[in-house]
Amino acid sequence: MNGAGRGDRPIGLRVSEVTVAYNNGHVALHDASFELGPGTICALVGVNGSGKSTLFKAIMGFVKPARGGVTIGELPVKRAHRENLVAYVPQAEDVDWDFPVSVWDVVLMGRYGSMNFLRIPRQADKRIATESLERVGMLGFKDRQIGELSGGQKKRVFLARALAQRGRILLLDEPFTGVDVKTEASIIELLRELRDEGHLVLVSTHDLGSIPSFCDRVVIINRTVLAAGPTHATFTQENLARAFGGALRDLHLDHTDDPGSAPNTYRVLSDDEEPLVFGADGRMVAHRHPHEEEAQ
Numbered sequence: 001m002n003g004a005g006r007g008d009r010p011i012g013l014r015v016s017e018v019t020v021a022y023n024n025g026h027v028a029l030h031d032a033s034f035e036l037g038p039g040t041i042c043a044l045v046g047v048n049g050s051g052k053s054t055l056f057k058a059i060m061g062f063v064k065p066a067r068g069g070v071t072i073g074e075l076p077v078k079r080a081h082r083e084n085l086v087a088y089v090p091q092a093e094d095v096d097w098d099f100p101v102s103v104w105d106v107v108l109m110g111r112y113g114s115m116n117f118l119r120i121p122r123q124a125d126k127r128i129a130t131e132s133l134e135r136v137g138m139l140g141f142k143d144r145q146i147g148e149l150s151g152g153q154k155k156r157v158f159l160a161r162a163l164a165q166r167g168r169i170l171l172l173d174e175p176f177t178g179v180d181v182k183t184e185a186s187i188i189e190l191l192r193e194l195r196d197e198g199h200l201v202l203v204s205t206h207d208l209g210s211i212p213s214f215c216d217r218v219v220i221i222n223r224t225v226l227a228a229g230p231t232h233a234t235f236t237q238e239n240l241a242r243a244f245g246g247a248l249r250d251l252h253l254d255h256t257d258d259p260g261s262a263p264n265t266y267r268v269l270s271d272d273e274e275p276l277v278f279g280a281d282g283r284m285v286a287h288r289h290p291h292e293e294e295a296q
């Protein structure tokens, strides 16, 4: 473990004018800038191909920006990763599930950065791996091969690996894709606990409807940062329309049932998950249907 080192302190993240071009010349991100402090859950949203995974890869040091840079707790990326400050939960498609390895081995990998070159786990490593599996409700599966788990169970095991790493920053690439409602709720609960312990959690998701319920901040991207800030100010109809354009279903509801009151106009943006409902003033009413609001 890092003992009383930097790994136990609150750590923020700064992305400054990051431009990433792939070898084929495609510029996936240009001039992307935002800053996040510790004790925060931030959603990263954008259409397919908008550069979310590329941004994670730049933060992880897997791709090198052509311009700009990332600092993690004031440290450059390489140094921050040597100090185990960032844990990453990749998209399911980025993992080779046929690799013959048990759930226990996957979670112990989260401890590699703290082990010596022989990678023999100490009691403390085993204790942390056990606690991490317990925290995601997967301890009972510890001897299973990773390839034999369901999609949602695999996600929870990778989350346990990230927890075992004890990074102060957690990057989660689409953790809710293909998981059931109960698992999503338990992952969100865990992210809230981590936020309250001072972690910074950056989570990319297409599940727009759930964002206002658990994210303090939002970064909206489309090959650059379109908007970044507190959820209430950033997660607006206007910004979402800019980012998603025709990719979201957009309904207008004129709500004129009560002849005695002024008509309310609702606008519903939906990504086929929970709909987002905005009032006539463009402010979010709820992430539910207006008729549900009415029934309360």
Ligand SMILES: Nc1ncnc2c1ncn2[C@@H]1O[C@H](COP(=O)(O)OP(=O)(O)OP(=O)(O)O)[C@@H](O)[C@H]1O
Pocket (backbone or CB within 6 Å): 022, 023, 024, 026, 027, 028, 046, 047, 048, 049, 050, 051, 052, 053, 054, 055
């Ligand atoms: N290794 C690569 N080589 C070339 N182009 C790439 C590479 N990886 C990604 N891209 C391109 O960069 C752009 C951004 O991809 P990225 O995976 O970052 O998007 P994303 O926002 O994570 O998308 P999704 O929501 O579909 O996961 C896309 O146009 C993609 O085709």
